[in-house]
Amino acid sequence: MKKITFSLDKSFSKLYSSYRKELLKEGVILEKALTALEKIGLSPNEARVFLTIYKEDGKTGYKISKDSGIARSKIYPLLSSLVEKGLIFQSKEEPIVYRSLTLKELVAKLDLDRQKHIQDVRENLTQLDTKVDKAPVWQLASYEQAMERALYEIQTAQKSLYVQIYTEDLTPPLIKALERAESRLHDFVVILFSQHHRYSLPFRRYYKHYFEAAKKADYHGRWLSVVADSQAVVSGRISEEAGSDLLWTQNSSMVFMAQEYVLHDAYNLRTLNKLDKEAREVFGADLADVRNIYFD
Incomplete structure (x- = not known):
């Protein structure tokens, strides 16, 4: 009986250790994803909401609030902001659910936005005179x-x-x-x-x-x-x-x-x-x- 108990304990320990490693790995991936989204101009809460929807489409605001850990009083302004930025869509009919851009769609949007920003900089800065000192x-x-x-x-x-x-x-x-x-x-x-x-x-x-x-x-x-x-x-x-x-x-x-x-x-x-x-x-x-x- 002792041998069986030890074997079960050992198996559980291995299973728990493997599960813990997976959780830690997923946590690291999520943190990196949040950081990447913040770098493109999202607030920490916007990034968290986007990832919550990205992982599973078709959630209501209530479910997004629950899964993201962000209070319901704050979730709807965040959803409105992400809709306005073109990063998520909301359904037309009730109950309202949300869908995020796919990775391919997000990359295409970021590239288009980048080109627009570059064009804006080029058009506006070319109108300014600059003096270049080549000595320093x-x-x-x-x-x-x-x-x-x-x-x-x-x-x-x-x-x-x-x-x-x-x-x-x-x-x-x-x-x-x-x-x-x-x-x-x-x-x-x-x-x-x-x-x-x-x-x-x-x-x-x-x-x-x-x-x-x-x-x-x-x-x-x-x-x-x-x-x-x-x-x-x-x-x-x-x-x-x-x-x-x-x-x-x-x-x-x-x-x-x-x-x-x-x-x-x-x-x-x-x-x-x-x-x-x-x-x-x-x-x-x-x-x-x-x-x-x-x-x-």
Whole structure:
């Protein structure tokens, strides 16, 4: 009898543990969904009501109030607001029930709204005069901001593009932008670093650096440089340990130096590639002696 009791207790414990994990997982998913909805402009309560309807259409206001945990005195103004915003529908006949947009419908609406907002900004801001001071150097507040700025410079370059970047920092949008830039630009150079020696890219014009370990030791992190049209540069160090130090500027001297740095990397790597056998005989199989520049 003891064995049976123990077995039942153990089975119940496993079942409860599994159930608890599922509840926790669902809770995390719901919190992320609420946060995402708040980012598109919904209040916390609006987001909660929308998700309650999204999970099951055809609920009355009373049922939505009960399932969302929001008082009935507050639920109807929230429902009216969501109807007005075009995020839910209400039935014409009594009793009134509600339906939310599907995921596909919601994404389509957000995309349409975004395009309208962009058009409004374009139409209104183009009427304002702006003065641009190209001398300052601007600190980029975060890694994400630096990557967004790098993507912008790559996408908008019309004459030339010179890039030094690690594969670890290449997102799909950056890769696609570089692929398109290569097809439209003659003056296009990418110096590709990789901590894990993964050098594959869906375009042809790039140089594999090979000296990542030494470079990382020199700079205490990864290196990024994006020079667009000889007019602007995103540049700096990316380090998990010391923190990233990245900047953007149109300062002509800094742009010139960053572009020359990429070009000289390309000259050296092109030479080593063309003279690979001879270079390895002179500098060693791993070309390590290339960096021995101090005559000692």
